[in-house]
Amino acid sequence: MSARSSGSPHPYIPATEADRARMLERIGAPDVGALFADLPAAMRDPAIHLPPALPEPELIALMEELAGANADPWRPDFLGAGAYRRSIPVITAFLTGRSEFATSYTPYQPEISQGTLQAAFEYQSVVCELTGMDVSNAGLYDVASATAEACLMAARVTKRRTVALLEPIHPGTAEVVRTYARGAGLGVDAVPSPDAIGEEHACLVAQQPDFLGTIVDLEPLADAAHGVGALFVAVADPFALGLLRAPGDAGADIVTGEGRDLAGPPNYGGPSLGLFAARTKYLRQMPGRIVGRTRELADGNGRGEQRTGYVLTLQAREQFIRRERATSNVSTAQALIAVAFTITVQALGPMGMRESAVLCYQRAHDAASRIAALPGYQTPDRGPWFQEFLVRGPVPAGELAAQLAARGIGAGLDVSARPEPEARDALLFAVTEATPDAHVDALIRALAEIGGEE
Amino acid sequence: MSGSGPGVADFGARLSFDRGEPGRRAVDVPSWAGEEAPLPDDRLLRDSVRLPELSQGGLVRYYTALSVRNFGIDSGTYPLGSCTMKYNPKVNDTMASLFGFARAHPQALAEDVQGTLRIQLELGRGLGELTGLPNVSFSPAAGAHGELAGVLMVASALDDRGELETRRRILVPDSAHGTNPATATMAGFKVAQIPTGADGSLDRATIERELDETVAAVMVTAPNTLGLWERGIEEVAGLIHDAGGYLYGDGANFNAIMGRVRFGDLGFDVVHLNLHKSFSTPHGGGGPGAGPVLCSEELAPYLPTPVVEESDDGLVRLVAPERSIGRLQQFQGNAAVLVRAYAYMRALGLDGLRAASGQAVLNANYVRALLHGHYDLPYDRPVLHEVVFSGSRQRRELGVRTYDIAKRLIDHGFHPPTVYFPLIVEEALMIEPTESEPPEAIEALVDALIAVAEEAEGDPATLHHAPWTAPIGRLDEATAARRPVLRWQEDSASP
Numbered sequence: 030m031s032a033r034s035s036g037s038p039h040p041y042i043p044a045t046e047a048d049r050a051r052m053l054e055r056i057g058a059p060d061v062g063a064l065f066a067d068l069p070a071a072m073r074d075p076a077i078h079l080p081p082a083l084p085e086p087e088l089i090a091l092m093e094e095l096a097g098a099n100a101d102p103w104r105p106d107f108l109g110a111g112a113y114r115r116s117i118p119v120i121t122a123f124l125t126g127r128s129e130f131a132t133s134y135t136p137y138q139p140e141i142s143q144g145t146l147q148a149a150f151e152y153q154s155v156v157c158e159l160t161g162m163d164v165s166n167a168g169l170y171d172v173a174s175a176t177a178e179a180c181l182m183a184a185r186v187t188k189r190r191t192v193a194l195l196e197p198i199h200p201g202t203a204e205v206v207r208t209y210a211r212g213a214g215l216g217v218d219a220v221p222s223p224d225a226i227g228e229e230h231a232c233l234v235a236q237q238p239d240f241l242g243t244i245v246d247l248e249p250l251a252d253a254a255h256g257v258g259a260l261f262v263a264v265a266d267p268f269a270l271g272l273l274r275a276p277g278d279a280g281a282d283i284v285t286g287e288g289r290d291l292a293g294p295p296n297y298g299g300p301s302l303g304l305f306a307a308r309t310k311y312l313r314q315m316p317g318r319i320v321g322r323t324r325e326l327a328d329g330n331g332r333g334e335q336r337t338g339y340v341l342t343l344q345a346r347e348q349f350i351r352r353e354r355a356t357s358n359v360s361t362a363q364a365l366i367a368v369a370f371t372i373t374v375q376a377l378g379p380m381g382m383r384e385s386a387v388l389c390y391q392r393a394h395d396a397a398s399r400i401a402a403l404p405g406y407q408t409p410d411r412g413p414w415f416q417e418f419l420v421r422g423p424v425p426a427g428e429l430a431a432q433l434a435a436r437g438i439g440a441g442l443d444v445s446a447r448p449e450p451e452a453r454d455a456l457l458f459a460v461t462e463a464t465p466d467a468h469v470d471a472l473i474r475a476l477a478e479i480g481g482e483e
Numbered sequence: 484m485s486g487s488g489p490g491v492a493d494f495g496a497r498l499s500f501d502r503g504e505p506g507r508r509a510v511d512v513p514s515w516a517g518e519e520a521p522l523p524d525d526r527l528l529r530d531s532v533r534l535p536e537l538s539q540g541g542l543v544r545y546y547t548a549l550s551v552r553n554f555g556i557d558s559g560t561y562p563l564g565s566c567t568m569k570y571n572p573k574v575n576d577t578m579a580s581l582f583g584f585a586r587a588h589p590q591a592l593a594e595d596v597q598g599t600l601r602i603q604l605e606l607g608r609g610l611g612e613l614t615g616l617p618n619v620s621f622s623p624a625a626g627a628h629g630e631l632a633g634v635l636m637v638a639s640a641l642d643d644r645g646e647l648e649t650r651r652r653i654l655v656p657d658s659a660h661g662t663n664p665a666t667a668t669m670a671g672f673k674v675a676q677i678p679t680g681a682d683g684s685l686d687r688a689t690i691e692r693e694l695d696e697t698v699a700a701v702m703v704t705a706p707n708t709l710g711l712w713e714r715g716i717e718e719v720a721g722l723i724h725d726a727g728g729y730l731y732g733d734g735a736n737f738n739a740i741m742g743r744v745r746f747g748d749l750g751f752d753v754v755h756l757n758l759h760k761s762f763s764t765p766h767g768g769g770g771p772g773a774g775p776v777l778c779s780e781e782l783a784p785y786l787p788t789p790v791v792e793e794s795d796d797g798l799v800r801l802v803a804p805e806r807s808i809g810r811l812q813q814f815q816g817n818a819a820v821l822v823r824a825y826a827y828m829r830a831l832g833l834d835g836l837r838a839a840s841g842q843a844v845l846n847a848n849y850v851r852a853l854l855h856g857h858y859d860l861p862y863d864r865p866v867l868h869e870v871v872f873s874g875s876r877q878r879r880e881l882g883v884r885t886y887d888i889a890k891r892l893i894d895h896g897f898h899p900p901t902v903y904f905p906l907i908v909e910e911a912l913m914i915e916p917t918e919s920e921p922p923e924a925i926e927a928l929v930d931a932l933i934a935v936a937e938e939a940e941g942d943p944a945t946l947h948h949a950p951w952t953a954p955i956g957r958l959d960e961a962t963a964a965r966r967p968v969l970r971w972q973e974d975s976a977s978p
Binding site: 038039041042043044048049051052053055056057058061062064065066067068069072073074075077078079080081082083085088089091092093094095096097098099100102103106108109110111112114116118120122123124126127128129130131132133134135136137138139140141142143144145147148149150151153154155157158159163164165167168170171172173174181199201202204205207208209211212213214244246248270271272273274275278287293294295296297298299300301312318319320321322323324325326328334336337338339340342343344345347348349350351352353354355357358359360361362363364365366368372374375376377378379380381382383384385387388390391392394395398413434439442462 | 492493494495496498499500507508509510511512513514515517518519520522523524526527528529531532533534535536537539542543546547549550551552553554555556557558561563566568569570571572574576577578579580581582583584585586587588589590591592594595596597598599601602605609612613615624625626627628630631634635638660661662664665666667668669670671674711712714717740742743744745748749757759763765766767768769770771772787788808809810811812813814815816817818819820822826828829830831832833834835836838839841842844845846848849851852853865867889890893898899901902904918919920921922948950953954955956957958959960962963964967968969970971
């Protein structure tokens, strides 16, 4: 401590003791403590217990130890159910790591924020192309909160007070919709089929692929929703949209989705990225930031060039202007994750998006057929599917997962408690384009071994 | 056109979509050598998707050019009031990207993510110590999300008390962030505005008059958006509780008081913190952040799902509180941001955090002292983490708006302060230097602001057309809103 007593208190805090003395003198305060005189004296500087400060090398050692307390990050693992490990181009993290992107904030000053703004415009463009929609915002927190915002927006547009969620939908998404709906005083109906919706419903929400992995024919759902005057909200995996029909072409009014998996590794679920795109006619009801293209003012700087630039726009919808009448309270969202998402999609390009989706589809189908060929195993059929499939084994689902774990393999999610008959006794496995062949081989061997013991 | 870099005359006219050539690609996709399953029926598939086709080097060059057209904390002083643009330690980013953390799956069993959950547990304990509110959920992704959590928790608690039908109002000061009233509406409440008194604190008489059996909560930002402490807030808390309401704390300005005073001791029932502000995680051009919500024992059963808990056997796991308002995200929140925030807390310790709040406050008061007299200061008393000047004299006497002053500051190499907020200060210039600016940077910022004020006297036209040195000049925001162009269209590139 003696070495620091006259220097700066920490590498992150540059002012030295001499600096502080000079500044205090200029201010006319005896010491730093005096600057807090407005705080109630009896409560000031309470006893607080925090672990001791660590110099950088010790901090790194601690964090590496904690990272090592998680399961081996390279073991075979077949969890999906809303989060999928994908092949992310190296340039995505490299470019978003540039500190001009990472250490900036909301682009209130467009003249020195064109990087963030133009990248957001790229993002909006990519989301519109993938979803087949007219307009996109600059991104929300995650798929579930984006879907909840879609439900609130549908209620504003239709002036109806109940929303319908088509099962099977991700339970996390359904729960977030319920959380937001309770605040807004909306009802939420979980419906088994589109026949169950009526004129009380503001929207029908359907997930693509659905929670159990099945590819959904969206058009009849859109027709059913429109038939009762409701909006149709599709919750689509943007990666799958490299291959699957764009929800906009199938009649969706709003499309939401999760962008995390194309932005980087799962990170235990976050940072996530909520995609939100809609038809132009609902533009002014949309939540979140929106970036627009414009030109320099004719008298902007006397150069008269009127070059192209990007700005936050349609801000009259937003909380910092409209306050209690805003379309949403969203302020900070997931801007940097939107840039990462955009770079991955653009790096893959039109060919790569389709090829990756097809590779994912083929790898998953190959793994499923190998499992189905094992004695004692079934992969219950729910129609065409993309990257996730149900596995029923010779032992109950929980036990199968435990036996795989004992062999160093992360099983698919236990969905045996779900109401769908195909999910009875089943685990939900995900295999993607990024699943190594060796992992699938290890899974097949382990399943065969478990089957052989029965 | 001879080049494609950021210096090109109309760089923004050509998006990635307008660059490259059909057939180019930035990455290869492995081919599938195994047996091919038939694809689903054509009606379920698409033909193609329109995306740019760039080489890898081309895409890297384009996004590098974009980054160069951006200003971040690492570029220079960024005194954006209310946003706490402090230095973002690089070790935090490196630690968050360790594979053990980064590759953790959100559906993993607790025993497979003990490192991640241990971090959240320890970070929660630390924040509990620092706020005096020991119960936390990390589910909220940002400050406004944390606000929603807190207000929904109040609603649930009132519902359980049988008072939700009658307590329909939330009192919000006129100096509050716009997210506060917007949140109250989203949670189903009516907003009543409390004026700010002449000394910059809440008008006590109005609060006492408004507090009755229809009030659910009062949302208070402490310190407030003028950078001032809410004097007597601990007494106001008592009044609110006596009237049966709750005190919500917007912790956006927590950087000022870390280690100095605790929300719980003051009588706050529930607060959110912005870890991307006080705890140094990168702001990312507008996220990701983290807005954990912390609360008293009374409100703990209502916290969003999940919360982290340590079992008797030492295993850390996620649980749903008994009367939880439910989930706010599909999974567990912005976990990688929490890793960064934890690394920050461990790097500083209590002494470091107290040094940070002390220096942040000293720096703001240094700005106040040096700039005094050059701009109006409507609430002229010692401040905490930020100081709000006004350009109203320049506007009145010289026809120069704060907008012009901000734009001219860009030419001096600074990111402008927050302007036109809080709404109660005309032509507001809200300056938050943070603890990570050295005194010489603060002096340079103040010198620039004084130079701009002098320029406003002699040469206002230079300000009216500023910035002159930025990658682009003033943009036509009115047309952008009136005739929105919100996405790339074929042939939309300017010639």
